[in-house]
Amino acid sequence: MRLDLDAVSVTLGGRTVVGDVSLTVPSGRFAALVGPNGSGKSTLLRTVYRARRPNSGTIRLDGRDVWSMPPAHAARNVGVLMQEQHTGFEFTVAETVALGRTPHLGFFDRFTREDRAAVTEALDRTGLAAYAGRRVGQLSGGERQRVLLARALAGRPRLLVLDEPTNHLDVRHQLDLLELVRDLDVTVLAALHSLDLAATYADTIAVLRDGRLVAHGPAAEVLTPATIGEVFEVKATVHNAGGRPGFALRPRCVCPDRRCHWSCRERRLLSDAR
Numbered sequence: 437m438r439l440d441l442d443a444v445s446v447t448l449g450g451r452t453v454v455g456d457v458s459l460t461v462p463s464g465r466f467a468a469l470v471g472p473n474g475s476g477k478s479t480l481l482r483t484v485y486r487a488r489r490p491n492s493g494t495i496r497l498d499g500r501d502v503w504s505m506p507p508a509h510a511a512r513n514v515g516v517l518m519q520e521q522h523t524g525f526e527f528t529v530a531e532t533v534a535l536g537r538t539p540h541l542g543f544f545d546r547f548t549r550e551d552r553a554a555v556t557e558a559l560d561r562t563g564l565a566a567y568a569g570r571r572v573g574q575l576s577g578g579e580r581q582r583v584l585l586a587r588a589l590a591g592r593p594r595l596l597v598l599d600e601p602t603n604h605l606d607v608r609h610q611l612d613l614l615e616l617v618r619d620l621d622v623t624v625l626a627a628l629h630s631l632d633l634a635a636t637y638a639d640t641i642a643v644l645r646d647g648r649l650v651a652h653g654p655a656a657e658v659l660t661p662a663t664i665g666e667v668f669e670v671k672a673t674v675h676n677a678g679g680r681p682g683f684a685l686r687p688r689c690v691c692p693d694r695r696c697h698w699s700c701r702e703r704r705l706l707s708d709a710r
């Protein structure tokens with residue numbers, strides 16, 4: 437499923453937090469959204485899965501405006517893994533994952549063989565088959581994150597929107613999740629904080645700063661020392677890590693006293709605010 441964002445802007449609290457963002461993710465491709473805290477990544481993702489209507493601009497799935505289509509149609513096509521998503525802790529893993537089939541069911545519909553197969557497949561793919569009967573409240577944060585991914589996959593989406601999907605996951609499960617997502621035959625738009633993971637798994641990287649799209653393209657073209665340095669305010673060196681860019685990052689001093697650490701940056705912000 438092709439995703440097109442055209443001049444998308446969102447204003448919150450009188451401030452433009454996403455400004456005039458246009459980008460395309462072709463069908464089956466994986467685009468990573470990177471940018472500093474507060475740069476508008478989550479807000480932009482929310483416009484795609486219909487949680488936040490943009491003030492202007494359009495979002496199209498295979499050419500159809502997401503905000504004009506019936507909500508159920510969007511829900512059947514778009515799987516979502518948000519930050520800090522809440523789940524009913526008293527539900528079992530299987531029950532939670534089964535909720536991912538909701539957009540496919542009418543009000544009085546019963547679970548069909550296809551629904552059950554989709555849930556089983558999602559549990560298998562995320563390595564959760566053995567957890568099916570466990571209560572979600574008894575799981576670790578990382579295990580719960582996998583349950584939420586399984587719930588998104590159970591809907592057999594054609595577009596996956598992921599907001600920091602590797603939060604709470606240990607290194608192996610971060611890799612497992614992104615390998616799994618990359619190998620699915622779906623389009624992916626994922627906000628990631630790790631430049632290394634973005635460069636390893638995404639076909640293209642979209643860089644946001646202050647709500648604006650600074651660059652979008654293959655990692656080797658976009659994640660340059662100059663762009664990383666400017667956008668994240670760090671010193672970056674980029675090396676070849678097995679055919680894709682790898683990064684060494686150090687703090688960059690932005691203070692008059694040239695002391696590179698958080699507290700001096702905080703002091704500067706405080707003195708600017710006074």
Ligand SMILES: Nc1ncnc2c1ncn2[C@@H]1O[C@H](COP(=O)(O)OP(=O)(O)OP(=O)(O)O)[C@@H](O)[C@H]1O
Pocket residue numbers: 448449453471472473474475476477478479480
């Ligand atoms: N409801 C709201 N009202 C006012 N401002 C908001 C609201 N929601 C978000 N913001 C602001 O919009 C900006 C973008 O927030 P957003 O959560 O999209 O950033 P982000 O890039 O996802 O950040 P992070 O990496 O920290 O998750 C932030 O400055 C945030 O404070």
